[in-house]
């Protein structure tokens with residue numbers, strides 16, 4: 001099996017659905033031998049094949065089954081493979097409706113006389129009973145304009161506002177939704193980003209408004225080999241038999257689907273849809289837990305973190321290899337006088353206090369603890385050693401990297417300032433603020449925090465450590481394949497903080513506990529002071545918050561990276 005060049009494969013988003021997933025989606029979506037089925041981006045036809053097989057299983061004869069399925073694929077070579085599969089099923093490929101071309105143009109040209117929406121509203125023939133697919137994942141910059149334009153038009157007609165972050169799969173979901181009949185069922189393989197990225201926020205609202213019932217199936221193990229793309233199966237029903245809500249099903253891997261009966265879902269708790277742009281991570285919680293978080297969101301005694309802290313990204317050097325140095329290296333280059341103290345890894349921040357002794361210890365271990373902070377002057381005005389070092393950077397083309405190239409002087413790092421505290425940008429176990437007792441600054445692997453006027457830094461650092469703020473961090477941030485929770489500065493400023501009774505906490509004691517890896521003991525103290533005595537929550541509610549945090553944390557950490565099947569792009 002010869003592989004396509006990875007770039008080509010990537011540019012058209014060509015990662016194919018494993019057979020067990022394809023069969024599962026087709027069985028879920030196709031209910032009768034008369035169902036009209038659409039596959040909007042067929043690839044080599046794995047889903048088309050499953051659809052025809054299921055129609056036959058449901059009682060359709062071969063000729064009818066082929067007629068009921070429509071497909072679209074942009075690559076002729078792939079389209080021919082679809083026809084090959086149809087033939088292998090004993091059907092006539094000539095009878096198949098596998099269109100060559102762009103799906104959005106197909107929507108406009110082949111299906112609509114007066115535009116897609118007019119079509120969906122007016123012409124019954126246009127609608128499908130089942131749409132199954134795995135739309136391509138193509139970033140805006142690679143999403144060819146001739147396809148992007150009609151795609152974005154469809155989104156705009158739906159009242160959505162696509163932008164430069166919109167990935168191709170988003171308009172695929174929207175356009176496909178509009179092509180469904182009143183009772184239609186949509187079954188798609190979608191990047192798990194749907195659940196939490198901001199660029200899919202509008203889509204989350206659209207889906208919860210457009211569909212009565214949604215089931216999300218997630219996997220602990222990666223579905224596709226060769227790419228770090230986590231996916232989720234979205235099973236969305238227009239009518240949902242009159243019952244509305246959203247439910248989640250977490251499986252270990254795609255092989256588990258074989259043991260799953262679709263009727264099993266009915267026993268899973270349906271959660272009321274939150275018709276907002278909020279992240280869908282919350283749906284991994286029980287109704288009771290979701291209710292608790294929603295109630296607490298508006299608790300009058302909670303302070304939004306942004307009221308007391310200003311969170312900013314760390315320093316973007318543009319080229320850490322050049323600007324981040326160990327003490328020995330800075331000395332060897334005679335550049336020490338142009339350096340500033342630095343924290344370059346979150347692992348260098350232990351506990352909740354970063355002291356001068358901590359920085360010293362890092363420097364003595366020859367960790368990269370210095371930032372090259374050259375003065376904003378002409379090269380000729382710098383020392384000979386500095387000039388020589390800058391020249392060596394240019395020889396290595398460091399000045400041509402995007403971040404350096406756009407500066408007036410590429411060797412002068414902008415926005416160098418010392419924060420009052422650090423905040424982990426990428427969280428493994430739990431989020432935290434770390435009081436900065438030094439003059440050190442940090443690179444952008446860590447956020448820089450300033451306390452707002454009048455705010456007591458030590459109390460805020462101590463009060464940040466509690467089960468409620470931890471639980472909200474998990475539903476506010478996003479996690480990627482590696483199991484790390486990432487909080488953007490604007491998200492870090494939206495966390496609820498219980499500050500009442502914070503003066504009862506001792507930040508040094510908490511620091512010692514974290515150094516000794518006793519986070520649970522620390523939370524016993526902080527939850528009692530802040531949540532139970534401060535906010536008036538019951539013990540049970542405080543415990544529930546701890547469990548929410550632990551479950552969401554374990555869920556993201558446990559998502560493993562073993563893959564099931566290499567994408568069969570031959």
Ligand SMILES: C[S@@+](CC[C@H](N)C(=O)[O-])C[C@H]1O[C@@H](n2cnc3c(N)ncnc32)[C@H](O)[C@@H]1O
Nearest residue numbers: 012013015016017041042043074102103134136
């Ligand atoms: C992620 S693959 C999935 C293929 C198949 N649906 C499956 O599940 O295995 C996406 C497919 O979309 C095709 N594609 C990319 N852009 C397209 C477009 N604008 N219109 C139709 N198909 C497109 C790619 O060539 C690729 O075969």
